[in-house]
Amino acid sequence: MPERRVLAAMILHEANSFAAPAPLAHFERQGVVRGDAIAPRFGPTRTEMGGFLAAGTEQGWSLATPIAVPCSPAGPMGAEAFAAFRDALAEGARAAMPLDGVLLALHGACVAEGEDDADGVFAQAVRDIVGPEVPIVVTLDPHSNVSDRLANAANAITAYRTHPHIDHFETATRAAAILRRAMDGEIRPRVHLARSFQMRGFDSTRTTPPDGPARRAQAIARGMEAADPAVIEVSLQSGFVLADVPHVGPSAAITADGDEPRFAALGAQLVRFAWDERDNDTVKLLDVPAAMAAIRAIPAGPGPIVLSDFGDAPGGGGYGDATNLLRALLDDPIPGAVFASIADPAAAAAAHAAGVGATLRLALGGHVAPQHGGGPIEAAFRVLRLSDGVFVHEGPYTPGQTGQFGRSAVLECQGVRIIVSTWQRNILDLQQLRIFGIDPAEPPLIAIKCMDAFRAAFAPIARTIVTCESGGVSSRVHTSLTWSKVRRPIWPLDPDAVVAQAAGYT
Numbered sequence: 001m002p003e004r005r006v007l008a009a010m011i012l013h014e015a016n017s018f019a020a021p022a023p024l025a026h027f028e029r030q031g032v033v034r035g036d037a038i039a040p041r042f043g044p045t046r047t048e049m050g051g052f053l054a055a056g057t058e059q060g061w062s063l064a065t066p067i068a069v070p071c072s073p074a075g076p077m078g079a080e081a082f083a084a085f086r087d088a089l090a091e092g093a094r095a096a097m098p099l100d101g102v103l104l105a106l107h108g109a110c111v112a113e114g115e116d117d118a119d120g121v122f123a124q125a126v127r128d129i130v131g132p133e134v135p136i137v138v139t140l141d142p143h144s145n146v147s148d149r150l151a152n153a154a155n156a157i158t159a160y161r162t163h164p165h166i167d168h169f170e171t172a173t174r175a176a177a178i179l180r181r182a183m184d185g186e187i188r189p190r191v192h193l194a195r196s197f198q199m200r201g202f203d204s205t206r207t208t209p210p211d212g213p214a215r216r217a218q219a220i221a222r223g224m225e226a227a228d229p230a231v232i233e234v235s236l237q238s239g240f241v242l243a244d245v246p247h248v249g250p251s252a253a254i255t256a257d258g259d260e261p262r263f264a265a266l267g268a269q270l271v272r273f274a275w276d277e278r279d280n281d282t283v284k285l286l287d288v289p290a291a292m293a294a295i296r297a298i299p300a301g302p303g304p305i306v307l308s309d310f311g312d313a314p315g316g317g318g319y320g321d322a323t324n325l326l327r328a329l330l331d332d333p334i335p336g337a338v339f340a341s342i343a344d345p346a347a348a349a350a351a352h353a354a355g356v357g358a359t360l361r362l363a364l365g366g367h368v369a370p371q372h373g374g375g376p377i378e379a380a381f382r383v384l385r386l387s388d389g390v391f392v393h394e395g396p397y398t399p400g401q402t403g404q405f406g407r408s409a410v411l412e413c414q415g416v417r418i419i420v421s422t423w424q425r426n427i428l429d430l431q432q433l434r435i436f437g438i439d440p441a442e443p444p445l446i447a448i449k450c451m452d453a454f455r456a457a458f459a460p461i462a463r464t465i466v467t468c469e470s471g472g473v474s475s476r477v478h479t480s481l482t483w484s485k486v487r488r489p490i491w492p493l494d495p496d497a498v499v500a501q502a503a504g505y506t
């Protein structure tokens with residue numbers, strides 16, 4: 001058999017429609033990798049690209065790898081970046097023709113400036129080049145809003161099955177197995193997409209609660225695959241609610257061999273499950289004063305209290321510079337506490353200029369959108385430590401992948417240690433503290449900007465976890481956010497009864 005020629009590409013971006021567009025430089029500094037540089041960079045990682053490369057080696061495929069863009073959530077992908085990535089993908093596909101198959105790692109929640117459905121555009125761009133017969137298998141983050149264009153352009157869709165996401169590599173391996181079967185002519189897969197009448201569901205796909213909606217839905221999905229050999233993959237997506245797009249919300253993508261009506265019925269069953277469980281959110285968010293009171297009531301013991309802030313989570317497109325939570329902590333300080341982190345390039349630069357041991361008066365954080373999450377904190381800060389801000393994930397989240405805070409410092413105020421960085425980062429890996437000389441097991445409290453992803457690394461060392469909502473741009477309850485493009489009616493924007501009627505549930 002002649003060697004199979006496979007295109008493997010990765011463009012991951014989760015875009016918060018309510019945040020400022022992310023320019024090309026945002027992506028470049030987090031690592032846009034092209035062509036032959038991809039294999040050495042991603043080979044040692046447990047990312048999707050790492051999985052594609054491993055599968056290619058195992059199967060003896062000739063892989064063309066035009067572009068890999070790791071995920072660094074922010075506002076919509078800027079127009080220049082969108083055009084650059086789309087063109088790199090399309091030109092890579094064209095240059096690699098004739099192709100036997102395509103592996104495409106997308107996020108599924110990529111909005112670009114001027115394009116609500118960037119993921120659909122990426123997939124369709126490849127489809128236009130390879131033609132209708134070459135199988136395209138797409139991997140997704142489950143926090144994705146799957147468009148019809150994306151589902152139609154792909155032959156198969158498979159999203160991570162864990163949240164926190166610790167199965168990027170396994171998902172890529174699964175995608176490669178589907179692609180192999182399709183290229184061998186064993187199956188002719190196509191995607192049957194069902195989308196529910198709601199903006200979020202499946203408990204945001206959290207698999208940490210053992211009996212939560214996500215685990216139960218995944219169990220149903222595995223049962224569907226086991227019961228019918230023509231059902232190849234049942235992929236669940238919770239939606240990404242901070243995207244103001246028509247295709248927002250939970251979906252089920254049934255990848256099946258053929259076009260029987262029973263496949264669409266499976267999707268309908270799963271989105272009905274999402275509807276029935278729509279109020280079952282296993283994470284309860286406190287406002288900041290309630291969170292501080294809850295922390296004071298926790299008995300002393302080993303391990304840190306981990307306080308997570310949904311309101312300014314860079315993983316949800318938060319700016320990472322909101323100050324409401326930090327201000328509360330400085331007003332009622334817990335000595336030795338760690339705050340990770342505040343993105344403030346000017347403060348980081350000032351700390352580097354002043355040096356370790358210096359004391360600075362700063363207006364820290366709160367510069368980007370003070371109306372969301374609080375304005376600058378004016379106080380004196382002592383420089384404890386400086387860093388270049390480079391870290392390598394130890395996992396369980398994408399082990400081996402390099403991340404960047406940019407030039408950074410640890411500042412001290414009221415006995416609280418504050419990591420101040422040039423760029424915002426979701427805090428989800430213990431190395432993000434260790435590079436600053438902080439042993440994550442040691443502080444009495446670690447306050448972090450992250451929604452759920454931190455649990456994979458932090459839950460094992462935490463005494464307890466408290467979740468709060470500080471009013472930043474990644475807020476789940478922000479009343480100032482206005483959705484103008486989502487399809488209507490939809491839950492929770494429209495009354496339950498109207499939505500249920502529209503869905504045929506009443």
Ligand SMILES: [Zn+2]
Pocket residue numbers: 141142143165
């Ligand atoms: Zn996600």
